[in-house]
Amino acid sequence: MPLPFLTADRAFDTDDIALPFDDHDQWRRPYRPGPWRVGLAALALLLASFVLLAAVVIAAAGGTGGALLTFGFAALIIGAALRSLRTGVWVSKAGLRHVAFFTTKTMPWRQTSAVRTAQQPVRWLGLPRTVQGQALVVVRHGGEPAALLTDHNADFLSRVEAFxxxxxxxxxxxxxxxxxxxAR
Known part of the structure; x- marks a missing residue:
């Protein structure tokens, strides 16, 4: 079963073309998820498999209420793992989409005045600790700059070229x- 949210198209590895896609109307992530993000999701899915096994054992023992609760907990873990894999920056002809764990913000291109890379303090793996690094910053018309990507997040830690x-x-x-x- 193909999971399109796990991989960016192979065109980023082979071509030097910045917009290598035929269909620019479809939302795409312009990079692959990093090893930290994929590894944590894999560990969460491993934990979910053990929780599902426990739910089956509880159901076989006759505890339907406990089994349903345990199945629900496993579904919550699986949903969280899949949502964490979807987080990141997505682009299309319509604009820029920043997907966080709980929120998704979409910005049409016409509302942005600049997208640039800046040296600034960034959070390390999303934790409160900050380090000096690079961030991809989007500036809205008449608004404050907001960091979209950093070189120290779960997708780009130790992958400077990918960032x-x-x-x-x-x-x-x-x-x-x-x-x-x-121009329109």
Whole structure:
């Protein structure tokens, strides 16, 4: 079963074209999820398999209420693992989408004035500890800059080249469609 949210298209590995897709209307993540994110999701799914096994044992023992509660807990773990794999930045012709664990914010390209890379303190793996690093920052018209990606998050920790490639790709999408939106 293909899981399109796990991999970006192979075009990012082979071509130097910034917008290598034929269908720009479809939302795409311009990078692959990093090993930290995938590893944590795999561990969560492993835990869910043990919880599901426990639910089957509880159901076989005749505790239907406990089994249902345990099945529900396993479903919650599986849902959290899949949602964590979907988090990140997605781009399309319509705009820029920042998917967090609990929220999703979509910004049309015409509302953005700049997308750039900046040196600033960034959170390490999303934890409260900050380190000096790079962030891909989006600036809205008349608004504060907001960091979309950092080189110390779960997708790009120890993958500087991948961060640079993803930042360049998002900047290229901005240059293509923010300029086109302003010309219309």
């Amino acid at each position: 640079d490639r993803a930042a360049d790709t998002v900047e290229a999408w901005h240059a293509e469609y923010a300029g086109a939106g302003a």
